[in-house]
Amino acid sequence: MYPVVVDPWLTALRMGWTHIDSGFPEERYFDDQNRPDVPVGAYVHTNGNIHLSISYFNFGTLDLRGMEIIAATFKAVQIHNAPFACVSTPVQLVMTGWVSQSTSWRNPPPFERAVAATSAAFKEGHAGCPANWVEFDAKSAVEIVAAERREGVTLAMQAPNWDTVNRKRFGKTATLVVEYNSPPSAPSGLTADINLPCASGTDLPATNTSPTLFATGFDADGASVEMRFEWGVAGSGQIIGSYVHPFAPSGRRFSAVVPTSDLRDGVTYSWHAVAGDGRVWGASSGWCGFVFDTTRPTAVPTVTSTSFPENDIGARVGVRGEFTFSSTDPDVYGYRYGFTESTTSFVAAASRSGPAGGGAGGSLADRRAVAVGLQRGQGRQPQPATADVPVHRGAEHRPGAAGAG
CATH class of the missing domain: 2.60.40.10 (Immunoglobulins)
Structure with a gap:
């Protein structure tokens, strides 16, 4: 049994916020340090006009690119509710384009899609409905940016009914928490x-x-x-x-x-x-x-050597020799060679249907046979052949590998 692995969680990096106000269409409030809260909805201004507020949050999603999104929650603390403290009114979460210092009511980010909606009524200091977190299911928005490998997502809170006074204010510590799964790597x-x-x-x-x-x-x-x-x-x-x-x-x-x-x-x-x-x-x-390929090659390989010419007297025992293997087969992969067919080494052909060099040192015997097998592919059975190589008798020696020719 293998250990159970819990899918990781990530709190997305908040990369700025702003709000826009219909009563001040040219004003820009990006990362407004003078405002203590985040306004959402319709309210009656001191001039007697109804103003509308929308608040936006940018979040970085670099670490979520290409991930499977299991869950995503956007949440913010509601600290004010109007016109009645504990009477719930609706609030929407929508996905928009990125906001910046140029964002204003006159220059809003493009709308992308509605994400979630809820109703809430919390007010800081009120005994019946004290300040509390309001949560939205943001999975659909984060799935899009993860699949499209975007570097960030912008989520905005707004009131759906702009003709009704439904003022809410939230803390500036809104967060986006994501549970994700990393797909396995390519094998x-x-x-x-x-x-x-x-x-x-x-x-x-x-x-x-x-x-x-x-x-x-x-x-x-x-x-x-x-x-x-x-x-x-x-x-x-x-x-x-x-x-x-x-x-x-x-x-x-x-x-x-x-x-x-x-x-x-x-x-x-x-x-x-x-x-x-x-x-x-x-x-x-x-x-x-x-x-x-289960068909053995039909061509018999040939073996030539200037050190140990076939059917002639070659170098003495213990003298390093060189052999060249070749074949008329049009698809040579390489050759297996040795002094016996049961113990062989492999040497690749220089090219398809090309020659290859190989060899071995002499031995105490005065005549040895170099066994060569032609292979048309790695893993295929070789076509055997032998070249009779006579050598002069000499003292016992330790066999060694011969050089390529």
Whole structure:
């Protein structure tokens, strides 16, 4: 059983506030240090006219870009209610464009959408309805800025009925608290059968067995993740098979086996992986490719050496020798070589259908055979061949690797 991870909370950074007043259309009040509270709604001015007030708050949302939003709450302390202290009147929360020092009633930010509404009646110092927090569900607004990867959001409080006196004042300590979930990262470390690297294009690794796919999953919140592998014929755009590996700790390497029933000889396949945390699936990895090839190459490789020419007397035992392997096969991946077919080393071809060099030191025997296998792809079975290499008898020595030629 893996530990339960609680989704993180964030209090968004407040980046300024302002209010606008219909009775003073040119006035700008951005971060007004002289005003002790935040006005909202309609009120009767001393001149006898009804004035309307809207208050705005900017919040930074850089850390929420691309996140799944679970909950978001905007809240402010109501400290005044009019015309009657404990009689609830409605107040709305709306989403607008960013406010600045140029914001005024004549130059308001663009309206984006209504977010939430409530009714409240609290008044500082009143025994029946003392000052208290008023909360709004702001999830819909924060979801938008997170999905669009915006750097901030502006939320405004206003009264829906501007023809009725419904004055409210709030403290300037309004906050936006967000619970979020970080989607798992795109899987990394993609390989197939350990030694088949992730590759794309035309120069792809190959296998002649049912490949095992590997990918590492990571969740920034530390949550356990599951891994979905999908594969299909390259270029077809269709998924022909998939497997979801069960949950395991973040940072774990996951695997999936592609059944041979999904594969056909000589066909190129693509695969990728996606990690999930039980709430959302993260970004996909890149696509990797491999060729399924169960047909051995038919061309027999040739072996040449100036140090140990075939069917001729070569260098003495213990003398470092060089060999060149080549083939007429049009798709050479590399060669496996050694003094026996059971113990071999691998050397890559210089190019497709190109030669490669390799070799080994002599031995006590006066005649040895260099066994060479042609491989058309990593993981494929080699086509064997042998070159008979006679050597002069010499003292016992410790075999060593030969240089490439």
